[in-house]
Amino acid sequence: MASVEMRNIVKKYGDGFPAVNDVSLDIADGEFMILVGPSGCGKSTLLRMVVGLEDITSGDMIIGGQRVNDKAPRDRNLSMVFQNYALYPHLTVYENIAFPLRLKKADGDEIRRRVTEAADVLELHEHLERKPANLSGGQRQRVAMGRAIVRAADAFLFDEPLSNLDAKLRGQMRTEIARLQRRLGITTIYVTHDQTEAMTLGDRVCVLRKGLIQQVASPRELYEQPVNxxxxxxxxxxxxxxxxxxxxxxxxxxxxxxxxxxxxxxxxxxxxxxxxxxxxxxxxxxxxxxxxxxxxxxxxxxxxxxxxxxxxxxxxxxxxxxxxxxxxxxxxxxxxxxxxxxxxxxxxxxxxxxxxxxxxxxxxxxxxxxxxxxxxxxxxxxxxRDAEAGAELTRMAGEDRAAQVEQARAGALG
Ligand SMILES: Nc1ncnc2c1ncn2[C@@H]1O[C@H](COP(=O)(O)OP(=O)(O)OP(=O)(O)O)[C@@H](O)[C@H]1O
Ligand SMILES: [Mg+2]
Structure with missing residues (x-):
């Protein structure tokens, strides 16, 4: 688990258009940060630069205290949960979750232990021998998260993971992701263009417009003390x-x-x-x-x-x-x-x-x-805008959050 710091991050695509324009953002270890804004504001681009799928034009990306600009995605120990979950259809749920451990040539006992632990957290026990095609969208998403959990990734990254689901399932999955994230206390960056998702999931929300940060604050501060x-x-x-x-x-x-x-x-x-x-x-x-x-x-x-x-x-x-x-x-x-x-x-x-x-x-x-x-x-x-009152709202949310993470981690160790 790790903090993520962005220092003056700029991304210009081939045509020189600044998709992300001087973004500086600190995400604390264990925090749930939402990137939100209208289509084309640069959310996916920013997330892809965190993972390493996109080059950074200028600025520094620092994960767990280390500059990672030049590190390949596989060396960043992050886990990206894509919209389509990218599960292997021919493998069982168990083997899908075990996959990263098999790649690392972990031994059989360790694999069994870690997959079982992840299945516990995700309530996937009864599905371990099934194939992804036979699961619901929500269950598939949990399998994808299971894979992220066994890898002991430093952070989870989500890019609009719920946008393909119908309204009811979207609501359920939203609750599930929030619950899991709290339980695991893993640093999470979550992209959405849906303000309801942003408000209900995030500890803090970063509102982007045309590649520029408008405001970073708790949902309550955004609602009560918007900057513009x-x-x-x-x-x-x-x-x-x-x-x-x-x-x-x-x-x-x-x-x-x-x-x-x-x-x-x-x-x-x-x-x-x-x-x-x-x-x-x-x-x-x-x-x-x-x-x-x-x-x-x-x-x-x-x-x-x-x-x-x-x-x-x-x-x-x-x-x-x-x-x-x-x-x-x-x-x-x-x-x-x-x-x-x-x-x-x-x-x-x-x-x-x-x-x-x-x-x-x-x-x-x-x-x-x-x-x-x-x-x-x-x-x-x-x-x-009452900046002091606003900052107080975000500070209180941050304290609640820190206490929760501590509790989650104590529980995970115990
Ligand atoms: N490969 C690319 N080449 C050139 N321009 C790109 C490329 N990818 C994205 N852009 C531009 O960068 C800007 C930001 O795109 P990005 O995909 O990050 O937006 P987004 O906020 O994720 O939008 P959406 O909600 O539609 O997914 C857009 O104006 C887009 O046209
Ligand atoms: Mg996008």
Whole structure:
């Protein structure tokens, strides 16, 4: 097991296009790191440079304290679990798992011991004599992980391992990978373009855009304290709503009324003709369901409901708003880049299932002014980000994580 450090990693392909552009990232021993971002942002390229399947144009790749830029993949002691698992169809599950040990000419007793141990962890005992073709997708994936386990690899690397599975199996496998990784405490780098996978699996998540790191943080910090519009729009489903506004005297004039900022955020925003105000769907409510005290910390406004979607435990309401053409265009572009169709000149708000609002009618809503972020539309920067609060969220997640790894390793030794 080992840490992975990337120092100013650049990858330019033949045509000079920088697929990965000056990426520096430290992954702690035992940590579960997610690389996430839209198609083409450089996730696979970065992972392939860790494994050694792709040359590094410049920068240093350091694994377990050693620079590995010039080491062949087979000398890096990493285990990559591919999307198609690459199992040998003619070999049994047992022999598939034993394969790396046979290559190393390990003796029979050792092979038996290590395969049995891996099968224990992976709950594959009853399948050891079967062939891969007779297994489910999830079982095959476990066999592939078994092979990685017996090799005592320093790190596991996954490139979108679940993208071929249907939604239900994807959910199951996600839970399984998380459980195994916690149990084994093996450093893991996991590539996905799915923000739900990123949020549920990772200790920390590295958000990439066009070969550049946007933010590296715990899922909670990404959600609560995003650095910019891109991260704010990418993390969360439905995404954060962005409203155009004028910032003046500590107040935001939005299409949904005036939002009063607290002193810290008022100072950070200052006076601006145009900002984008970000509010997540769950920070809205049907105003008739909000008590007096809560009303006072928010903004009450009237809006016409376009569409409602009832989900059982809550419901979504779509509230169109007016926006200058340049804002509408910016939201459209961001939406396209994030491969989402929901960032538009309408807010998606999540309200109590008990609300009686109706499509096509006007209703009174409330939004929580304390939860508002303010973005600079030109740079995309989050002007109101509370860096200290964010760092605290990631630090707490890191401590929980370190305790878990220690426990897992003590268990594995005992
Ligand atoms: N062999 C190659 N030659 C030239 N350019 C490449 C090559 N492989 C990837 N690229 C370019 O590098 C960029 C990053 O590609 P990469 O495969 O790392 O993206 P990704 O984030 O994994 O995307 P996806 O989610 O679609 O798998 C893309 O713009 C791509 O066109
Ligand atoms: Mg890829």
């Amino acid at each position: 519009l891109f991260v704010a729009g990418f993390i969360g489903s439905p995404p954060m709503n962005f409203l155009p506004a004028k910032a003046h005297g500590g107040k935001l004039e939005t299409p949904f009324g005036t939002i009063v900022l607290d002193q810290r955020r008022a100072d950070a925003v200052g006076e601006r003709d145009l900002v984008l105000v970000g509010i997540r769907p769950e920070y809205f409510e049907d105003a008739s369901l909000v008590d007096e005290a809560t009303r006072d910390v928010g903004t009450v406004f009237r809006a016409t409901v376009d569409v409602t979607e009832w989900l059982g435990d809550s419901q979504y309401a779509y509230l169109p708003f007016d926006a200058p053409p340049e804002v509408a265009a910016q939201l459209r572009d961001l939406s396209r880049e994030l491969d989402s169709d929901q960032l538009r000149t309408q807010a998606v708000v999540s309200i109590d299932a008990a609300s009686r609002l109706r499509e096509g009618q006007e209703a009174q809503f409330w939004l929580d002014s304390r939860k508002v972020h303010v973005f600079d539309p030109a740079s995309g920067d989050n002007l109101t």
